[in-house]
Amino acid sequence: MTQTDSITIVKRDGTKVPVDYEKINKVLIWATEGINNVSASDIAMNANLQLFNGIKTEDIHKVLIQSAASLIKEDTSNYQFVAANLSNYLLRKQVFQSAGDNLPSLNDVIKRNVKAGVYDKIVLEKYNEDDLDKLNSYLRHQRDFNFVYAGLQQLIDKYLLKDRKTHRIYETPQFMYMLIAMTLFADETNDRLQKVRSFYNDISNFKISLPTPIMSGVRTPNRQYSSCTLIDVGDSLESIGHSDLATMYYTSKRAGIGLNFGRIRAIGDKIRNGEVIHTGVIPFLKKFESTTKSCTQNGIRGGASTTHFPYWHKEISDILVLKNNKGTDDNRVRKMDYSIQFNRLFYKRFVENKDITLFSPGDVPDLYEVFASGDNDAFEKLYEEYEAKKKISTKKIKARDLMNVFAQERIETGRMYVMNMDHVNNHSSFLRTVYMSNLCQEITLPTIPIKHIESLYDSEGEIALCVLSAVNVGELKSLKELEGICKNIVSSLDYVIDNQDYPVEAAKKMLKRRSIGVGITNLAHYLAKNDVTYDDPNALPLVDVLMEHFQYYLLKASCELAQEKGACELFYETKYSKGILPIDTYVKDIDGLIKRKLTLDWEGLRADILKYGLRNSTLSAQMPCESSSLTTNSTNGIEPVRSLITAKVSKQGVLRQVVPDIVKLKNKYQLAFDMVDNRGITNICAVMQKYMDQSISTNHYYDYSKYPDNQLPLSVIIKDIMYSYKMGLKTLYYANTNDASTDDMGENMKDVNCESGACSI
Numbered sequence: 001m002t003q004t005d006s007i008t009i010v011k012r013d014g015t016k017v018p019v020d021y022e023k024i025n026k027v028l029i030w031a032t033e034g035i036n037n038v039s040a041s042d043i044a045m046n047a048n049l050q051l052f053n054g055i056k057t058e059d060i061h062k063v064l065i066q067s068a069a070s071l072i073k074e075d076t077s078n079y080q081f082v083a084a085n086l087s088n089y090l091l092r093k094q095v096f097q098s099a100g101d102n103l104p105s106l107n108d109v110i111k112r113n114v115k116a117g118v119y120d121k122i123v124l125e126k127y128n129e130d131d132l133d134k135l136n137s138y139l140r141h142q143r144d145f146n147f148v149y150a151g152l153q154q155l156i157d158k159y160l161l162k163d164r165k166t167h168r169i170y171e172t173p174q175f176m177y178m179l180i181a182m183t184l185f186a187d188e189t190n191d192r193l194q195k196v197r198s199f200y201n202d203i204s205n206f207k208i209s210l211p212t213p214i215m216s217g218v219r220t221p222n223r224q225y226s227s228c229t230l231i232d233v234g235d236s237l238e239s240i241g242h243s244d245l246a247t248m249y250y251t252s253k254r255a256g257i258g259l260n261f262g263r264i265r266a267i268g269d270k271i272r273n274g275e276v277i278h279t280g281v282i283p284f285l286k287k288f289e290s291t292t293k294s295c296t297q298n299g300i301r302g303g304a305s306t307t308h309f310p311y312w313h314k315e316i317s318d319i320l321v322l323k324n325n326k327g328t329d330d331n332r333v334r335k336m337d338y339s340i341q342f343n344r345l346f347y348k349r350f351v352e353n354k355d356i357t358l359f360s361p362g363d364v365p366d367l368y369e370v371f372a373s374g375d376n377d378a379f380e381k382l383y384e385e386y387e388a389k390k391k392i393s394t395k396k397i398k399a400r401d402l403m404n405v406f407a408q409e410r411i412e413t414g415r416m417y418v419m420n421m422d423h424v425n426n427h428s429s430f431l432r433t434v435y436m437s438n439l440c441q442e443i444t445l446p447t448i449p450i451k452h453i454e455s456l457y458d459s460e461g462e463i464a465l466c467v468l469s470a471v472n473v474g475e476l477k478s479l480k481e482l483e484g485i486c487k488n489i490v491s492s493l494d495y496v497i498d499n500q501d502y503p504v505e506a507a508k509k510m511l512k513r514r515s516i517g518v519g520i521t522n523l524a525h526y527l528a529k530n531d532v533t534y535d536d537p538n539a540l541p542l543v544d545v546l547m548e549h550f551q552y553y554l555l556k557a558s559c560e561l562a563q564e565k566g567a568c569e570l571f572y573e574t575k576y577s578k579g580i581l582p583i584d585t586y587v588k589d590i591d592g593l594i595k596r597k598l599t600l601d602w603e604g605l606r607a608d609i610l611k612y613g614l615r616n617s618t619l620s621a622q623m624p625c626e627s628s629s630l631t632t633n634s635t636n637g638i639e640p641v642r643s644l645i646t647a648k649v650s651k652q653g654v655l656r657q658v659v660p661d662i663v664k665l666k667n668k669y670q671l672a673f674d675m676v677d678n679r680g681i682t683n684i685c686a687v688m689q690k691y692m693d694q695s696i697s698t699n700h701y702y703d704y705s706k707y708p709d710n711q712l713p714l715s716v717i718i719k720d721i722m723y724s725y726k727m728g729l730k731t732l733y734y735a736n737t738n739d740a741s742t743d744d745m746g747e748n749m750k751d752v753n754c755e756s757g758a759c760s761i
Contacts, residue, residue, distance in 0.1 A: 083149035224253035230464035234449030251303035256439030256759035265362030266314035339417035374425030418732035474522030517621030522634035533670035567613025587728025621694035686727035
């Protein structure tokens, strides 16, 4: 960089000095050192145009960062490392007033941040000076430079602790990771420091991905770490009102909300022998919508919710169109998502082109219970008995007409979900009935409606909670490595369950169930490294082997923890207590995809579970991983990538996320809209569901350009729904399209929900 004009800059202390171009050059040379296919002079030339008289030194550095970031392209992707190096330099200046490697000790940082009220004082109560000195020696600050630019910026924007008004940042990445590890293993009695070290290594090396509530909450005085909250709403004014109160509590505490309205009677029903006529579900949906949107979550995101209804609800025709852009504000509730609950009878009548009879749940009080149980024969018998009763007010609709409307709304909004109630309960880890799912459709846990205000504060109702984590399979060196990673995850989440706050008593059943949901992330990278695509049948045995090891080691870790600390109190309410494992209850159509035999000692594990129990009622669930994929430079969960470089909107502008190993694997990645159809990804999810005890946020992709006149036939969407049911999938999440009108909306709305962390990682 050469000086053409005299430019005066403002230093951090307010003094004004001439710009030192040599110093800027030195920083750029340092940032580019050892990185191929990048140029310090190109960054300098790009930045020189943006310097102006009176610019602050911090702003100069930001200009350099943006200059490097703007050069990130498919053939010059290594600028993501340069921009990250420059960001790390600035971050250390902001936090410690020094950009060098001479960082303060762990002890000093903790004491300073405890005094500031940023870190929880429990850290100093649990660890002595010798512990802190030892843990300080485990810190590897050079790992800060393993971030790519998008990942580091995501960490700065969302997870590093800061004063969100003054923007003061209190920590750098390695201190954050160490404090998380220290907090999660604070109560360990055996080899505590080594367990802290092991977990720190796993999270700082990106082998484990953590959810937003843990990343931004653990180590602080705020102790609400559950990502997912499931609230079952009963058919009474008291239940509706107090469920809304619970929704407000948990939305304000960072959680994504799942709601079940399946029991609420329909519009026009009598109340108190006709003294009052029921207003139906829509006014109450509006109430809950207002509640979730009224709470911002620690400056990180707004609230979001998904509400569940059975397909036979009398108001289903109005429910299905609640998200679309037609109608008026009076008959639309667009800021919620909806999951429609189906079962075998619906699909059978669809195939046979028969009618569906719609009921108000208030007229058929036992129907929802039998429907949710998963006992298809019992449901069909009772349903047909109610159909034959002339005194019950009903509506008729052709199953195909209902499905057509559902498919149309699913593709137009992207946010109309599927929940197959029979698969959810028949392939569940619970002996108890599961009535609903969560915001992102991967959590399936028992709930009990809150009947009155006391139910919030006693054990009569049950709000289900789940804490999440994920294994970054793209970073695995071998499948055996999963054993230690799974053990670390299960152990860390055990602390989360015991030490988080429970604002309402109805949620404390979490302490008895101890439900966790561990998934995988970076699958697209894993497939590319193994030279297979989503459409490739060879992907299925690869995923099958991976998932066998994954679930086996999760169960083994939970069983070992049960030997040490005791089985969860409600273990007897699980199928595991009867020796029944997910490999016993999956839909056997999956066997047509996979001929491979199981290779691990499942019978030995089964015997151990029967003898010692499990620490957790559930172990696995596949969540979206949009947020953590940025931080860990990985691909989103199990999703195919949409492009090799994806633009993500952040507070600092557009972040360009590059797929892992782009130089080496550029031609190995299969893009989402290049898939032939959804058969491949559905089969992969089916193989995963064989092993997982909760559900999968299964997404489908539709490319309008593949169809005549760019018109996507509803039959394509319906076939995907039907095939997913055939292959045993419990839930379907987004319907993604590359049509500009819907894709833009879907991306923006996704920012409100799971990309920002609720019910995802």
